[in-house]
Amino acid sequence: MSDADAARRKQDFENGLNGSDAQVASFEGHEKTFVDRLQHFLHANPTMVPIIVLLLSVAAFGVIAGGNFFSAFNLSLIMQQVSIIGILAAAQSLVILTAGIDLSVGASMVLVSVIMGNLAVNMGVPTPLAIGIGFICGTLAGMLNGFFVTRVKLPPFIVTLGTWNIFFALNLWLSGAQSIRSQDIDATAPLLKFFGESVRIGGAQFTFGSILMVLIFAVLWYVLNRTAWGRHVYAVGDDKEAAELSGIRTDRTLVQVYAAAGLVCAIGAWAAIGRVGSVSPQSFQEANLQSITAVVIGGISLFGGRGSIIGPLVGALIVGVFNSGLRLAGVDVLWQVFAIGWLTIIAVAMDQWIRKVSA
Amino acid sequence: MTHSQPLAQPLAQSSAQAVLTARGLVKHYGRVVALNHADFDLYAGEVLAVIGDNGAGKTTLIKAISGAIRPDEGEIRLDGKPVSFRSPLEAREHGIETVYQTLALSPALSIADNMFLGRELRKPGFMGRWFRALDREAMERQARQKLSDLGLMTIQNIGQAVETLSGGQRQGVAVARAAAFGSKVIVMDEPTAALGVKESRRVLELIQDVKARGMPIVLISHNMPHVFEVADRIHVHRLGRRLCVIDPKEYTMSDAVAFMTGAKEPPAEAMAA
Incomplete structure (x- = not known):
């Protein structure tokens, strides 16, 4: 039978391949423009964009x-100002890497700081235990x-929109919408303000909170780059189904x-008490x-x-640099907000452009 | 349940040892019956093609074997021992590797990361034990080794992201991953469907290479020339069950198409048990 015989050798139509180009899947070497090269470079080094923006804005x-802006004191002050947002951004990054979003980071941080404060200051629980309970x-x-x-397979946006409100309500209920005053913390649980302490290095003043960030x-x-778990986080965010099939x-x-994001928020809660000085x-x-x-x-x-x-750390610093720089230049606060708005849109547009890189 | 009956031996040549068998698999999706008491036999060292019309239940059958779904009824045996997979991970732990049609690669991760996804190597000693540090060098070295074993080292950089590879190269990475870790069976779902002529040829050669090392392969394909070229036996799936198993040397492609579409009754000796 001719069909079956043919099946044992190459298909006829494949004879057209004889004498074909032996190169495997290479592309015509069209001239690469500077923009192409830049796009490739940024695709391979995604953190370079924020770093370049940070250096340029500084x-x-x-x-x-x-000169005031460049002083070591001002630069360390910027770090101090962004430390809490930076820590929350670290938590947020973990979730966003999995293609999710966590709207509840701020609310859960404040809730935990209220729990820590209530336990340690109002209920007389030993401070380390109160902090530990807060972490849990x-x-x-x-x-x-x-x-x-x-x-329950709900979209992360909806889930965390809900828990944002839930955590905020719990926080108001637990605290009775009352702040815990700084002097009360000093009197009973000074350890809560540990991350407000600072060290001076030259003219710079680093709070423990900025070092913690x-x-x-x-x-x-x-964890993300050197452990298997970190690779799994990326794989899940990249293509969840493929990750599942890969085992x-x-x-x-x-x-x-x-859970890790929640823990990082709780650590941020401790740092926030030190940053603000009260709960x-x-x-x-x-x-x-x-x-x-x-x-x-x-x-x-x-x-x-x-x-x-590393990007979000740089991103938080960029926001801090803009706020500090515009303030020192005597610009109205509303223009700081204006600038951050544009930065966000431009950053996402850049991300889209970099993703379209041709192989 | 029919697991007590002896294994079906529909063809004289296949007196070889059965590696993977399934008996009476049933799977419902709501009121749709995807598998209707389907049987399956894979023998040592062979390439078994599974063909069938769209909706015949090929994919469901393969998913049951590779652990992606759990059949409602029926029994799967690997090397004669009953097995039940709750996830693809469990099937992999038993030595069944699957190359999915979608390839199941993470585009943004590197070739080495993808090959070791879910079974990463840790550094020996303190760093690996206490800090769970990945042994990148070892993984990259082994990934490069596996790829060159299969003649795929046209890829220059093992650290490059999979999304920068061509379709054929990605298929190569997925096949190399399966070949590197599969110890019992490799399942390939439509490996040539998305490829050009040259890349398809490369994948068919890969299948022969893997088979030459004694590894049995299950090949799901709609491409009759490819099926008839590499398969030792052809499992024809129809209406949720195995209709017959034919020898590609004794039947033509048009016979196979006629059987799988129901245009022609298969001969009695090819009918499965």
Whole structure:
């Protein structure tokens, strides 16, 4: 039978391949323009965009705002100002890397700081225990988000929109909408303000809170890039179904991501008490949106799986540099907000452009 | 349940040892019956093609074997022992690797990361034990080794993201991953469907290479020339069950198409048990 015979050798139509170009899947070497090369470079090094923007904006504000801006004190002050938003951005990055979003980071942080303050100051619980309970509550709050996202299969936006309100209401209920005053914390639980302390190095003054922010990013960088779990986080955000078929327990990874984000928020809660000096249930109302801004400016894709954890640190610093520089230049606060708005849109537009890189 | 009956031996040549068998698999999706008491036999060292019309239940059958779904009824045996997979991970742990039609690669991760996804190597000693540090060098070295074993080292940089590879190269990475880790069976779902002539040829050669190392392969394909070229036996799936198993040397492609569409009754000796 001719059919069956033919089946044992190459297909006839494939004879057309004889004498064909032996190169495998190479592309015609069209001239690469500077823009093409730039696009490739940025695709391979996604963190370079925010770093370049940070350096340019530091240089620009150094010229505009003059010497005050460049002082070591002012630069360390910027770090101090962005430390809480930076820590929340670290938590936010974990969730956004999985193609999710966490609107509850700010609310869960304030809730945890109220829990810590209430336990340590009003109820006389030993401060380290109060902090530990706060960490557990933050982790549980994150796991609650993770539970709804994976088991009930709700979109992260909806889940965290709900828990944002729930955590905020719980926080008002627990605190009775009352702040815990700074002097009361000093009297009973000074450890809560540990991250408000600072060290002087030359003219710079680094609070422990700013050092903590850098440490958190360093730890997350290691975990995301040097451990299997970190690779799984990227894979889940990139293509969840492919990750599942590759043998990753994607739902478990997602719950762990939300729980880790909750824990980072709880650590941020401790740092926030030191930063503000008191426990205020009404503080950090816009912190969730500011953390998303830092993540986006830092070049992490909202569609998941792309971007480096160092980006949001740089993104938070960019926001701080703009605010500080514009203020020192005597510009009205509204223009700071205006500038951050444009930065966000430009950052996402850049991300889209870089993703379209041709192979 | 029919697991107590002896294995069907529909063809004389296939007296070889059965590696993977399934008996009486049933799977419903709501009121739709995807598998209707389907049987399946894969023997050592062979390439078994599975063909069938759209909706015949090929994919469901393959998903049951690779752990992506759990059949409602029926039994799967691997090397004669009953197995039940709750996830693709469990099937992989039993030595069944699947190359999905979608390839299941993470585009933004590197080739090495993708090949070791879900079974990463950790550094020996302190860093690996306490800090769970990945052994990048070892993974990249092994990934490069596996790719060159299959003649795929036209890829210059093992650290490049999979999304920068061509379709054929991606298929190569997915096949290399399966070949590198599969110890019992490799399942390939439509491996040539998205490829050009040259890339298809490369994948067919890969299938022969993997088979030459004694690894049995299940090949799902709509491409009759490809099926008839590489398959030792052809499992024809129709209406949720195995209709017959034919020898590609004894039947033509048009016979196969006629059987799978119901245009022609298969001969009695090819009918499965």
